[in-house]
Amino acid sequence: MPPENHDRRIPVTLLTGFLGAGKTTMLNHLLNQPEMARSAVLINEFGSVAIDHHLVTKIDDDLVLLDSGCICCTVRSDLTRSLGELFMRSLRRELPPIARVIIETTGLADPAPVIFTLMEDFFIAERFRTDGVVTVVDATHIHSQLALHPEPVKQIAMADRLLLSKCDLASPSELSAVSATLCRINPSAPQIYVRRGELAAASISHCGLYDPDGKSADVAGWLAEEKVREQRRLAHGHHHHHDVDRHDANVFSFALTFAEPLHWSFFADAISSLLETAGDRILRIKGLLNVIGDHKPRVVQCVQRVLYPYARLDDWPQQAPYNDRCSRLVFIVRDLPQAVVEEAFAMFCGVRENARP
Numbered sequence: 566m567p568p569e570n571h572d573r574r575i576p577v578t579l580l581t582g583f584l585g586a587g588k589t590t591m592l593n594h595l596l597n598q599p600e601m602a603r604s605a606v607l608i609n610e611f612g613s614v615a616i617d618h619h620l621v622t623k624i625d626d627d628l629v630l631l632d633s634g635c636i637c638c639t640v641r642s643d644l645t646r647s648l649g650e651l652f653m654r655s656l657r658r659e660l661p662p663i664a665r666v667i668i669e670t671t672g673l674a675d676p677a678p679v680i681f682t683l684m685e686d687f688f689i690a691e692r693f694r695t696d697g698v699v700t701v702v703d704a705t706h707i708h709s710q711l712a713l714h715p716e717p718v719k720q721i722a723m724a725d726r727l728l729l730s731k732c733d734l735a736s737p738s739e740l741s742a743v744s745a746t747l748c749r750i751n752p753s754a755p756q757i758y759v760r761r762g763e764l765a766a767a768s769i770s771h772c773g774l775y776d777p778d779g780k781s782a783d784v785a786g787w788l789a790e791e792k793v794r795e796q797r798r799l800a801h802g803h804h805h806h807h808d809v810d811r812h813d814a815n816v817f818s819f820a821l822t823f824a825e826p827l828h829w830s831f832f833a834d835a836i837s838s839l840l841e842t843a844g845d846r847i848l849r850i851k852g853l854l855n856v857i858g859d860h861k862p863r864v865v866q867c868v869q870r871v872l873y874p875y876a877r878l879d880d881w882p883q884q885a886p887y888n889d890r891c892s893r894l895v896f897i898v899r900d901l902p903q904a905v906v907e908e909a910f911a912m913f914c915g916v917r918e919n920a921r922p
């Protein structure tokens with residue numbers, strides 16, 4: 566392959582990290598910088614009710630929502646197709662020239678199939694080059710996430726750069742403990758401390774082509790496994806069915822929809838009670854709310870037991886399903902029945918969930 570300076574292929578940044586780590590927050594800061602002005606963004610979300618693309622402050626039509634679902638087949642072929650389409654649209658000048666592609670994965674994603682696709686798919690590898698697997702690590706939650714879930718280890722081990730988010734919320738001793746943990750899993754990746762998503766574009770560019778050497782031996786092994794999987798898929802086809810709302814036997818997603826505008830204080834009581842009683846089984850909540858007395862949609866975000874200060878969007882999205890201005894909350898949980906969550910809202914807000922998408 567040509568050295569980076571003479572390489573005319575479009576650089577691709579893979580932005581990964583566990584649920585709620587702060588990927589979208591950093592992405593918004595990056596996209597506001599002139600160096601990232603001509604970036605196309607591909608977003609892959611878990612669950613059937615997507616919301617992330619409304620939280621990215623990018624209005625161009627080079628923001629692509631990848632199919633939700635299993636990264637091993639649906640998303641891989643969707644990724645290949647989306648990158649191919651972006652390239653062709655840019656070639657036909659339907660889009661301005663693309664200087665970089667940023668792929669934001671779901672927090673539950675395994676980065677190996679994505680890296681493998683970028684490196685090995687013939688059409689893609691001719692036109693795009695990996696320039697950085699960048700993993701966002703939530704400095705306030707990573708130890709419990711590593712204890713309970715297999716995904717963050719792989720996301721950290723495969724990284725070229727590690728971005729420690731929420732450093733404004735962690736004490737110096739917590740930060741040094743997190744830093745030592747990351748060093749054990751991936752000693753070669755530089756660690757960058759980030760507060761409120763404020764990250765210079767230079768921190769994630771010029772990573773160079775992806776190279777498993779210098780990373781833990783597992784990384785080469787994971788990529789080799791992808792090759793075997795690919796060969797099997799080509800030989801036998803790949804027909805297993807995926808439920809887009811289920812990650813594994815325990816982790817799954819559901820969305821609640823409320824047709825009537827909500828009282829903020831009752832809603833806050835319902836969420837607080839839920840986080841207190843079932844926070845250990847809640848991985849992520851995010852949603853857009855129609856709140857009585859507020860014309861703008863409120864963005865609500867929780868990670869495990871933490872409810873973050875709400876934000877507002879300038880306006881309600883024009884696209885379905887959010888254009889009906891109903892409140893929607895998307896939950897990603899571990900072994901928490903939907904009925905328990907519905908009951909909390911019925912009790913505190915006096916509202917029942919409506920059977921809408």
Ligand SMILES: Nc1nc2c(ncn2[C@@H]2O[C@H](COP(=O)(O)OP(=O)(O)OP(=O)(O)O)[C@@H](O)[C@H]2O)c(=O)[nH]1
Pocket residue numbers: 582583584585586587588589590591617671672730731732733734759760761762849866867868873874
């Ligand atoms: N105080 C503080 N809050 C942060 C920081 N980074 C992210 N947050 C908050 O954490 C919550 C989750 O951040 P997101 O950027 O949506 O996380 P994400 O990784 O994109 O989430 P998923 O796509 O669901 O995996 C939001 O409420 C953010 O405002 C930070 O550095 N400091």
